[in-house]
Amino acid sequence: MFSEFFQFSFSGITLGAIYALVALGFTLIYNASHVINFAQGEFLMIGGMGTVVLMDAGAPIYLAIPGAIVMAGIAGVLLHKLAIAPAKNADVVTLIIITIGASIFLRGLAQIFWGKDYHVLPAFSDTESLSVGGAVLLTQSLWILGIAALLVTALGLFFTRTALGKALLATSMNKDAASLVGIKTGAILTLAFGIAALLGAVAGVIVAPITFTAYDIGIMLGLKGFIAAAIGGLGSSTGAILGGLLLGLAEAYTAGYISSDYKDAVPFVLILAILFFLPNGLLGSRAVERV
């Protein structure tokens, strides 16, 4: 009874940490540029698949992982430079379509150069699992939670302790005012896309030993990250983390106690229910429209 509950909780929190990282990427880009980046999931794909491909080419895992993460970072920077920045004053829907175009493009590239096969990465530790309270705890889950916590802390320090991070925050709050005080907002926006891509890629790498990785994993993971961000209230970093964990737990408990067929529907039902009562998400600020 309790061992079952532990089991579902472990897998829920693990998944939740991944969703939280994707949602943080969404939030970062949304705050900086008000773009919902539907290509966010592709960064996870590049992280996971990139590592697989580099390892196949003979690179040891401790080189393959940073290599894949850098690849995703470059993709994120290029996405902003080549696709988002040139479309400056476009409509919200137009920007959504551009990022969807980008995600199809990236998926297409992966399909050509990396193939359509499903791959699995080896777990980071030799001991695969521990027994806790009668439940099986994968050591990879500990890696995921540890790395996610580390990233969140690092990101927090980046925003509060570094000039660059503060410049990014300032740009998110008021782009015009930020450029008036001398912040190069264009470069800062590119940076936001780069960091979001790094976050996504790390999530993609650390989850790959548990789930599979393939050229098309980005769609569902990206959507769920978007939902996690919306649950927390778009634009709130704390909300994104809470939203991610909530989503992961809800999904795991539904799969365990109710029906695994409808596991993938959970995030969508949850977001509808939340938006029904809280139209701006859990921690979202009330937007005021000026006429």
Next chain:
Amino acid sequence: MATVNARTFDTQSKAPGLIGLFVVLALAPLLAANAFHYDLMIKICLTAMVAVGLNLLVGYAGQVSLGHAAFYAGGAYASALLTQNYQLAPLPAMLLAAVGVGAMAWLVGRPILHLKGHYLSMATLGLGVIAAIVINNEDQITGGPDGLAVAPLSVFGHELSVFGSYEWFGVAITGTQLWYLIAAGGLFLAVWLALNLIDSPLGRALRALHGSEIAAQVAGVDTAKYKLRVFVISAVYASVAGSLYAHYSGFITPDAASFGHSIELITIVVLGGMASTYGVILGAAILMLIPQFLTGFQELEMVLFGAILMAVMIFMPRGLVPTIARRFQKEAA
């Protein structure tokens, strides 16, 4: 100034556009050399129908839906199930499907249309994905991922099958040609209805709320009522097109409800040009034709499609037709 007025307020100005559409639809078969070409044209017409309806919601009212495939699939599956399990004739089934889908849209639209911007996109996306998951999982009713066979369309007991051949008043036509007539006729009707709606008080209210919802409210427009109404109308457009497609193809799968299909629909609207009824028809034609031209490249298809999509949206953010129309107006001026 005079041209702007004529565009906006002169209801007579619908005639040239409709005549133009009629001529294009009537002449299009001249380009069709075989059944495959007809098949493509039929699919373009039916997809354009959905897009014309969706454009009312997205282009005119400014409300984004990322889940319209759910309504399309709703029409398709309702038609399939009603004709198969309840022995209903296809036309009443189609009507009942449209009423049912419209009622569903009304029910879900009431709470979610209060949401704004990205939250509305999120909610419609969620509804679409849930519909797709339900259709995939309830395989005892929907056939699951394997799909469902659909009876051919029949009117007063006369079967109109793609595989048949017919002769009326001494003119012999094939089943595919007949279906082109049905699809093209459906599209023409859809456009005519949409243009009338745009010119009606509803259309004016929608444009007002697109400009600024609060300003429209202050001016006395019941924005919630009008948003809901156009949401239901666009859902019914999708439902009817879905029913027609189900009878035409004789087979439907959950792909009809997929997130990808919803994205395809919204892409057509944005690509062709929001708030341009003829633009979205062109958008539908282009989006359905691109893969045909890319088949030679097979592996490259996805990459090229993504690149084209990005390039068009970056360089023509207002969509093809409005951008080109503007350029012509500038040259003329």
